[in-house]
Amino acid sequence: MANTKELSVEDKLRAIYSLQLIDSKIDEIRSVRGELPLEVEDLEDEVAGLTKRLEKFKNDLDTIDAQIKEKKNAIDEHKATIKKYLEQQKNVRNNREYNSLTKEVEFQELEIQLAEKHIKEMKASVEHKKELVAQTKEKLDGKQNHLKHKKAELKDIMAETEKEENFLMEKSAEYEKQIEERLLAAYKRIRGSVRNGLAVVSIERGASAGSFFTIPPQTQMEIAGRKKIITDEHSGRILVDNVLADEVKEEMEKLFAKL
Secondary structure (H helix, E strand, C coil): CHHHHHCCHHHHHHHHHHHHHHHHHHHHHHHHHCCHHHHHHHHHHHHHHHHHHHHHHHHHHHHHHHHHHHHHHHHHHHHHHHHHHHHHHCCCCCHHHHHHHHHHHHHHHHHHHHHHHHHHHHHHHHHHHHHHHHHHHHHHHHHHHHHHHHHHHHHHHHHHHHHHHHHHHHHHHHHHHHCCHHHHHHHHHHHHHCCCCCCEEEEECCEECCCCCECCHHHHHHHHHCCCCEECCCCCCEEECHHHHHHHHHHHHHHHCCC
């Protein structure tokens, strides 16, 4: 930190405005990605949700198929029991035994009717579930295809910008080391509180860049004198004169040309 204390106010202003230009360039690169990373994340969540839903439908179908088989087996058992009772009726000794067996046969027939009714209902449920499976699968295929293209798009953008961003982040870190902690903390606080990330701005036509508030001539002279750090009383941004700003911009353009 010894070197930062030796910096003149002008050197501090040059360093912090250089940092601003580098950080703005990083912001610009990141804005190219826009909402794409979030879009990819949302699509991944949708695909996961639809996949889970599809698995549930398939499990439901397996369960219903198993229940239909159970009902069919039960019908076969009821038929076998009916056959057994009909055989027994041939050897009855009185009407009471015959009537008793007849009631048993009727009961088994009712059980068969009930099982067939359940099978019919379950088959209708199967058809409905199959429609839902087809709809969900179609939607899932569409989302997966969309996700594939968005991932490819993001990968391409990342491949194009990652090298530039890493280079600029290294430069940003280098300039941060030149700036005293209190000034750097103020820069980061201002940068985080404004939408465009501009914590350091130049004077343009008598006002701070991007502002409609005129800066008094006396204050403009103090800013041009580069003897102390001056902030805009309206926005809190750190102010630099346009001559210094142009010189630093020219220097940074040479740096950015290496990208």
